[in-house]
Structures are given as C-alpha cells and as structure tokens.
Amino acid sequence: MRTKHLLISIILSLVSVQAFALVPIKHWQTSQGGQVYFVASPGLPMVDIRLVFDAGSARDGKHHGIASLTASLLETGAGQWDVDQIAQQFDAVGAKYGHATNRDTSWVGLRSLTQADLLAQSVDTFQAIISRPQFAQAEFQRIKEQKLIGLKQQQEKPGFIAKKTFYQSIYSEHPYAHLVAGDAESLRQIQLSDIKQFYQQFYVTKNGVLAIVGDLTQQQAWQIAETLFKQLKPGENAEELPQVNLPKKSKTEHIDFPSTQTHILAGMPVLSRKDPDYFPLYVGNHILGGSGLVSLLFNEIRGKRGLAYSAYSYFSPLEEAGPFTMGLQTQNKQSNIAVEVMQKTLADFILQGPTEEQLIAAQKNLTGGFVLRFDNNRKLLNYIAMLAFYQLPLDYLDTFSGKVANVTAEQVKSAFQRRVKTNLLQIISVGGL
Structure with a gap:
C-alpha cells in the first residue's frame, strides 16, 4: 500500500509540474x-x-x-x-x-x-x-x-x-x-x-x-x-491584525426561531493562509466533510440516518486564524441527535485519522480537479490575487498538487489532533423547539 501511495504521489507531482510550467x-x-x-x-x-x-x-x-x-x-x-x-x-x-x-x-x-x-x-x-x-x-x-x-x-x-x-x-x-x-x-x-x-x-x-x-x-x-x-497616494501598510485567541471552553447555544428547520454551525478558529499545517488539514477536511456525497459527515448524517439533506465542513484560511466550520440543516425535532452525530464523527476522525484508502481517494480527487479551478482567466485571477495578497510563493500553483500528494495519513491525524479541539467547539443552532 505504501508503494502504491508513493507512486501516485510521484505521478501527481509530475502532472502538476506539466500543468503549470507554461503559465x-x-x-x-x-x-x-x-x-x-x-x-x-x-x-x-x-x-x-x-x-x-x-x-x-x-x-x-x-x-x-x-x-x-x-x-x-x-x-x-x-x-x-x-x-x-x-x-x-x-x-x-x-x-x-x-x-x-x-x-x-x-x-x-x-x-x-x-x-x-x-x-x-x-x-x-x-x-x-x-x-x-x-x-x-x-x-x-x-x-x-x-x-x-x-x-x-x-x-x-x-x-x-x-x-x-x-x-x-x-x-x-x-x-x-x-x-x-x-x-x-x-x-x-x-x-x-x-x-x-x-x-x-x-x-x-x-x-x-x-x-x-x-x-x-x-x-x-x-x-x-x-x-x-500613479494617482494613488503612497500611504502606509495597514497595521498587523491582533492574534486570534482560542475560545476558553466549548459552548452550545440555541436561538429560538419560528422555522421548521434548525440551522446548525459548529467550529473554532484554526487556519491561516501560511499555516504549516495547511495541507494536512486541507486534505483531511476533504475526507471529513469537504467532498460532498462521499464525506464522512455526509455518510453518517445523511447516508446512514437521514437526519439532513447535506452535512459539510470546511476551513476558511485568513491572514490570522480563520474558522473551521461544520454545518447542516435538519428538522427541529432531530437537531439534538444531529449535533451528537456530528460531534462523534469529528471526534472519531481526530482519534483515528484517515485510512490509506480514504487518503489516496482524497488526493486523487483534489489534484485531479485542481486545474479545472482556474481553467479560464477569471478563475486564475482569483488565485493570483490570493497568493499576491498573502505573499505566498510564486510557485504556489506549481507545487500545490505535489504538496497535496505528499501528505500522509499520520500528518492528517497529527494536525487534526493538535489543531481541532473538540473541547473548544462553539456550537450554534437556530430554529424551532
């Protein structure tokens, strides 16, 4: 299995170089x-x-x-x-x-x-x-x-x-x-x-x-x-933003609202654009809740139990620590069990990490579709503007797929255990009782 994983990593790295060397x-x-x-x-x-x-x-x-x-x-x-x-x-x-x-x-x-x-x-x-x-x-x-x-x-x-x-x-x-x-x-x-x-x-x-x-x-x-x-004033750089402090403890808050569906969000601050754990967290989240119908959250919440139409998770990296977010909508009477399943799915993933099969599938999906994310000028501009603002390396797009392919299951497990703390999750629900 390790040999197969290494071969896929090498192939994906070569594809990445060929795809972006011309731009x-x-x-x-x-x-x-x-x-x-x-x-x-x-x-x-x-x-x-x-x-x-x-x-x-x-x-x-x-x-x-x-x-x-x-x-x-x-x-x-x-x-x-x-x-x-x-x-x-x-x-x-x-x-x-x-x-x-x-x-x-x-x-x-x-x-x-x-x-x-x-x-x-x-x-x-x-x-x-x-x-x-x-x-x-x-x-x-x-x-x-x-x-x-x-x-x-x-x-x-x-x-x-x-x-x-x-x-x-x-x-x-x-x-x-x-x-x-x-x-x-x-x-x-x-x-x-x-x-x-x-x-x-x-x-x-x-x-x-x-x-x-x-x-x-x-x-x-x-x-x-x-x-x-030429006509803009020189000015000065904006001051550095303050560092984000983690919540001191977990919190669960429900807001009563006259709706048939309860909206649930859970998460905490985690990821900045230049974070050394960016790629393990990025790949791991694809398995956890970022890959739609085949993600763990979707399978546990929708596939096995029919508690929600969809369930998802994502990281939103910012200059300082951006949020890790899990979310779903469910019938009011099912909201408590949906939250419990969401929390357990996250806890199990943090404890066990991904399997090799899950990791390879995620890497193939992320790298295989990466070029399509900027297959026209407007999409490419989004990436160029992003790496320009956050001062990422000029070869960021060239090396992206290779870095995804080189992530190991142990790196994903380690990053989630160190960075995503279940005892600090903030859980917000809005809906009827």
Missing part, C-alpha cells in the same frame, strides 16, 4: 512602489485586472460595515462622471467592473477587451474609480439605505442569524467577530466623513497589490500598472 507568474514593483503580479494568457483578446487592498471588514474598527460600504460607493461617481456615466463608459467598450469585500480584503476589478482603444478607455475609467471617487452625499445615503434594508431582510433568515452568532462566539472581541456587512446600529452611525477617512487610509499604494491575467505582453501589463498606481 509563470511575473512579479515586479512599479515606479510608485506598487506590487504587481502578472500572468500572460494569450488566446482570447481579454484581460482581467484586480486591485486588492488590505481593507476588509477586519479594518472596520468601531464602524462595522464601513469597509463594504466604502467599496460599494467607489463606482457611484468618479472624476467627472456620475454613476450612470461610469456605467456608460464601461458599456461603450464592452468592459465590466466588479468589487467585493471579505474579512481581510476589499478589491476592485476590471474585465476588458485588449484592443488598444477599448482597453485605454476601460483603464482610464477604472483609474478614476480607484483614485478619484466623488463620494457624493446623495449616493452615500442611497447605498447606505440599501445596505440597511438588506440587513433587515437577512435578520429574517435563520441561516444568517446562525452565522452571525457563530462568528461572535468563536472570535469574541477580535476584528473577525462581526459580519462583513456589519450591523444596522453601526451602519446608521457611519458618516460620509468616515468613508472618506477610511478610503484615504487604506486605498493607498503600499496597502494594495495588483493582479493581471490576460492576453497582454509584460510591457503592456507594466504600462497598465503604472497608470493605475
């Missing part, structure tokens, strides 16, 4: 000090651009939701254009603008054709958005009200309440504790001056990275990077 990542610094990561992808005459700032909800401070609100406001007016004119600028050249905020980052992105005149207009409009936002009072009030309405609607969903309570429980006073959208009370208190201050502090050259993937030469990518960074 090297170029990295350089602009004349303004901006960090750039570029992958040339000839073929379709398109380019995807993403500017990522260390300006996620962990930077909200006392104004929960300000990071998301700021990112949403950027496209509502910039330079000499209002929100409608910006949309027309992009539509006229077939370009698309996007943005998103998570706990660690806020990013703004552009997809454009690479024909010279079309690309020039796209980049010009994009540059205005990131460097010359208007932040008009009327647009601020409009977007703020939209977000308040959205939060009110979300409060009527048990899944939202479970997630909100779960993060508060596992992170306590840490900046990761509140949801990215913030909360209504905090949003109401945010003023336009707070938005401008947040933008001026975090949307600066030293606090961002630029990822570019598309049908461009390196010289063309260099010129775009120079253009985008």
Whole structure:
C-alpha cells in the first residue's frame, strides 16, 4: 500500500509540474512602489485586472460595515462622471467592473477587451474609480439605505442569524467577530466623513497589490500598472491584525426561531493562509466533510440516518486564524441527535485519522480537479490575487498538487489532533423547539 501511495504521489507531482510550467507568474514593483503580479494568457483578446487592498471588514474598527460600504460607493461617481456615466463608459467598450469585500480584503476589478482603444478607455475609467471617487452625499445615503434594508431582510433568515452568532462566539472581541456587512446600529452611525477617512487610509499604494491575467505582453501589463498606481497616494501598510485567541471552553447555544428547520454551525478558529499545517488539514477536511456525497459527515448524517439533506465542513484560511466550520440543516425535532452525530464523527476522525484508502481517494480527487479551478482567466485571477495578497510563493500553483500528494495519513491525524479541539467547539443552532 505504501508503494502504491508513493507512486501516485510521484505521478501527481509530475502532472502538476506539466500543468503549470507554461503559465509563470511575473512579479515586479512599479515606479510608485506598487506590487504587481502578472500572468500572460494569450488566446482570447481579454484581460482581467484586480486591485486588492488590505481593507476588509477586519479594518472596520468601531464602524462595522464601513469597509463594504466604502467599496460599494467607489463606482457611484468618479472624476467627472456620475454613476450612470461610469456605467456608460464601461458599456461603450464592452468592459465590466466588479468589487467585493471579505474579512481581510476589499478589491476592485476590471474585465476588458485588449484592443488598444477599448482597453485605454476601460483603464482610464477604472483609474478614476480607484483614485478619484466623488463620494457624493446623495449616493452615500442611497447605498447606505440599501445596505440597511438588506440587513433587515437577512435578520429574517435563520441561516444568517446562525452565522452571525457563530462568528461572535468563536472570535469574541477580535476584528473577525462581526459580519462583513456589519450591523444596522453601526451602519446608521457611519458618516460620509468616515468613508472618506477610511478610503484615504487604506486605498493607498503600499496597502494594495495588483493582479493581471490576460492576453497582454509584460510591457503592456507594466504600462497598465503604472497608470493605475500613479494617482494613488503612497500611504502606509495597514497595521498587523491582533492574534486570534482560542475560545476558553466549548459552548452550545440555541436561538429560538419560528422555522421548521434548525440551522446548525459548529467550529473554532484554526487556519491561516501560511499555516504549516495547511495541507494536512486541507486534505483531511476533504475526507471529513469537504467532498460532498462521499464525506464522512455526509455518510453518517445523511447516508446512514437521514437526519439532513447535506452535512459539510470546511476551513476558511485568513491572514490570522480563520474558522473551521461544520454545518447542516435538519428538522427541529432531530437537531439534538444531529449535533451528537456530528460531534462523534469529528471526534472519531481526530482519534483515528484517515485510512490509506480514504487518503489516496482524497488526493486523487483534489489534484485531479485542481486545474479545472482556474481553467479560464477569471478563475486564475482569483488565485493570483490570493497568493499576491498573502505573499505566498510564486510557485504556489506549481507545487500545490505535489504538496497535496505528499501528505500522509499520520500528518492528517497529527494536525487534526493538535489543531481541532473538540473541547473548544462553539456550537450554534437556530430554529424551532
């Protein structure tokens, strides 16, 4: 069995090298000090651009939701254009603008054709958005009200309440504790001056990275990077986030809600992006609850007992320790037994670790489908932006499959025993009694 495992590891490592050797990542610094990561992808005459700032909800401070609100406001007016004119600028050249905020980052992105005149207009409009936002009072009030309405609607969903309570429980006073959208009370208190201050502090050259993937030469990518960074202020890097403290003890909390299904989340903070246990935990979780119909959690909860339609687990690595989460939905009357089965399945996996057969199946599945996760420019951009922001090695994609293939059953068992503590799990349920 060990020989078979070693052979599969060697084959998968070779496949990984062949798959990614043809798409090297170029990295350089602009004349303004901006960090750039570029992958040339000839073929379709398109380019995807993403500017990522260390300006996620962990930077909200006392104004929960300000990071998301700021990112949403950027496209509502910039330079000499209002929100409608910006949309027309992009539509006229077939370009698309996007943005998103998570706990660690806020990013703004552009997809454009690479024909010279079309690309020039796209980049010009994009540059205005990131460097010359208007932040008009009327647009601020409009977007703020939209977000308040959205939060009110979300409060009527048990899944939202479970997630909100779960993060508060596992992170306590840490900046990761509140949801990215913030909360209504905090949003109401945010003023336009707070938005401008947040933008001026975090949307600066030293606090961002630029990822570019598309049908461009390196010289063309260099010129775009120079253009985008030239009007941003140099600024400073955001301060390091505080270390995440583990919960002091386990907790089980039920929130009564008039629903026929109970939403259950359980977990604790575990994994950061550069964690040395990343690959053993990643592979192990695929076996435990990350592989859908064939995972242990699904088999025990759905397959054997029919307690839920699905059951899952996942790690969400962040700059600091991101959460390990297990989840399911079940009928109210079955919630207690579902939680018991979920806890026992995790405890058994931590105690015993995976079998060799389970490990090999997981490795084949993870490596075999890895290339499909970025089989187009937009998907590839997601990975390039991620490794750029977290400053992972440039050969991260080249070596990923090999590192997955080299994980042993003992490493998985050891990592789960050291890092996932059943006596510290935070278990949140929301539903009817």
